[in-house]
Amino acid sequence: MKIKYLLCSIFFITLLSFKAYKTENQQSWIRINLLGYPTSGLKVAVWASKENLSPSSFEIIEKLSGKVVYTSTNISSFGEYGPFNKTARLNFSEFKQKGEFMIRANGILSPLVIINDNVYEGAADFCLRYMRQQRSGFNPYLKDSCHTHDGFVLNGQKAGIKDSAHFDASGGWHDASDYLQYSTTSANATYHLLMAYRDFPQVFGDEKQANGLDGKNGKADVLDEAKWGLDWLIKMHPKKNIMFNQLADDRDHISMRIPKEDNQYGKGFERPLYFITGEPQQRGKFMNATTGTSSTAAKFSSAFNLGAFLFSKTDKAYAKQLAQKGETSYQFALIKPGVTQTASVKSPYIYAEDNWVDDMELAESARNFTKDKLNQKSINAALNFAEMEKTTPWMLKDTAAHYQYYPFINLGHYELAKQLKGTNKRKIEGYYKQGIEQVWTRAKENAFYRGVPFIWCSNNLTVAFAMQCGWYKNLTGDERFSELEQANFDWIFGCNPWGTSMVYGLPTWEDTPTDPHSAFTHLKNYPIDGGLVDGPVYTNIYKGLIGITLANDDEYAEFQSDLAVYHDDYGDYSTNEPTMDGTASLIYLLAAKEAQIRPKK
Incomplete structure (x- = not known):
């Protein structure tokens, strides 16, 4: 032997x-x-x-x-x-x-x-580490507080608020490796975390307190994290006629630093709060293309209503507050139908969101979450919005502007379809199918089954598309796109031209990002466990970006091409910067994958 x-x-x-x-x-x-x-x-x-x-x-x-x-x-x-x-x-x-x-x-x-059947076990909880590390206010990773003086109002005249008036906006999550905080990405991330707990509670553990420090508190950690997001959204919508779209702006990019207190905005340690006016806003020399109030406010309403449903059995007072905020934010969304874009001062890069009817479809569907009996008026309104955007537009295209069709997946179709029967249900399911088929037309031509465009944050689109394939299968029982769904999931974890996982530290035994565009890693060598990086971009996009210089030799040089590039390099903010909202979406996808092979408790 x-x-x-x-x-x-x-x-x-x-x-x-x-x-x-x-x-x-x-x-x-x-x-x-x-x-x-x-x-x-x-x-x-x-x-x-x-x-x-x-x-x-x-x-x-x-x-x-x-x-x-x-x-x-x-x-x-x-x-x-x-x-x-x-x-x-x-x-x-x-x-x-x-x-x-x-x-x-x-x-x-x-x-x-x-x-084996344990390959995904704990992966969703692992990615929650990054969400906690992104916390503003009290940061449990650093065991320190930051941005506690936020913030002062800009553009609040419509609500009778003087510029520079102070509102408490401390909390929430930093958006990426910078410390800006956007309402639209935070509301979307909060919704994904709430969904993950609602749909797959059996996969999440309880190892952290509500403040993110070690210790059980009788709640799943994902619910604690979602509540952290909800609490900040409440602050960003303090009254029925007041809602803020972002906290801070790209003046944040003045330097890489560990978050503490920023004082580059001209008012001590306070950072600016951008009021949602429904009109284009200009700071510095750049004007955004805002057309209305709906996109951000509808995302708020959906998150509040889902939160109200989930907390109704454990914290009735909090659930009631969330339900009230869900209604007032819904009304705010109706003030002027249209999209609210972010503001930029020094650079031309913004979250150029260009669609909003998908957000309204979700908001209408979410109004039924807390109802004992489905409200047909909300269903009919959701159906009307669904007709206005059957397919998420990026699925029909080879390219798009940065965050142009956010949140990259029509969550409203999924939530609405579950409230429908018969012809209407099949119609909404068919809209998902149309989008999947558009991507499949491109994907079936290559061995990676890659049909997602290589635009900025392509990994976020990849995760969203895998989720859509899974939801379509769950709704219909149609498994014809299962291999396409799996290919997109596999792509994130190494089945891609570069052979690397796109999630920091996951898995621990193979190639993952080690030099992301992050102050935590670059300045302090702190691991940013669980962070999903932006992902590869078209080579022509990469060559046209401002201020990118690789800090080290390109370890993936032999796998770059005229099609797309990816760099595990601090100097490349376009492909290797982790994002909070992309990671939140990945948490949902990982929870779904684990639940498929794990019996419910």
Whole structure:
């Protein structure tokens, strides 16, 4: 037995040595989901080669024994993609053995392939670490407070508020690696966290107090985090005729620093609060394209109403307050139908949101969350809004402006469809299908099944699209897009041209971002566990951005192409900056994936 074990060990060491030897002049790679695969789930790796060759078969080798335990010819060959001349999909879904393995094709070995039904366990909670680290006010990671003096009002004349009047706006989350705080992204993130708890409560643990410090408090940590968002939204909508769209602006970008107190806005440590007027706003030399009050206010209303529903059994007073805010923010959304964009002072980059009827559809649907009996008037209104934007516009396009079609997925279709029956339900489900088919038209032409455009925050779109595929399947039972859904999920965790996970520290044993555009990592070497980075962008977009200079040699240079680039480099704010709202969406997706293979409590 000892001799047999020794021979197996030598064999496996030989395999690893072969892999190490090949990496010097390697021309072919096998890309996988580095996080792993459920035992009975879809399992596909992608062969990617700079040579003009594709494998005719592949093997799966057990890590412990070094034995070949599976051989297959289930290969779909494709042509060029990005830096590669030949690509192929290696489907091993029928392999259901649990354990740790490697895939071998044409002498090339994959990274470690993990197959079991625990591969997603704790992943959603892991990403909550980043949300807590993004907290403003009291920050549990730093065990310190910041931005406690916020903020002073701008553009509040319509509500009879003098500029520079003070309102308490401390709290919430920093938006990304800067310390701006946007109502639209915060409300969307809050909604996703609330949804995650509502739909998959069994996957979340209780290891933190409400303030984010260690200690159980009898509530799931995801609900604590969602409440942190709700509490800040209340401050941003303090009265029925007052709502703020953002806290601080791009003057924040003056330097990288650990959050403490910012004093670059001309009023001590206070930061500006931008009042929602429904009209274009200008600061400095840049004018946004605001047309109304609906997009932000409707997101507020939806989050408040979902929060009221979830807290109704545990904190009736808080639930009542949320329900009241849900109604007043809904009325604020009706003041002037249209979209509210963010404001910028020094640079042309804003969240250029251009659609709002999807937000109103969700708000109308969410008004029914706290009702004992569905209100048909709200359903009819939601149906009307759904008709106005059947498909989220980016799905029809190859490109879009930054955050132009936010939040990248029509959440209203999902919530509305669950309140419908018969023809109307099938109609809304069909709108999801139309969008998926548009992306599939592009995706089916390449081995990565990539149909999501490489615009800024492409990873956020990827997560949103995977969610839409999953919701469509749940609503209809139609599984024809399951492999497309899985491909988008796999992309986030390493089955992409660069072979890296796009989530900091997840998984811990493989390649993930280590040098993101973040003050926490750059200045203090603090890990930003769970943060989803922006993701690859079209090369022509990257070349046109202002102020990008890579700080180090490009470790992924051989995988860059005329199509798209990604850099794990502090100097690249376009592809490697983590975002709070993208991470919140990912938390929902990870919770859904874990729940699929985990029985309910």
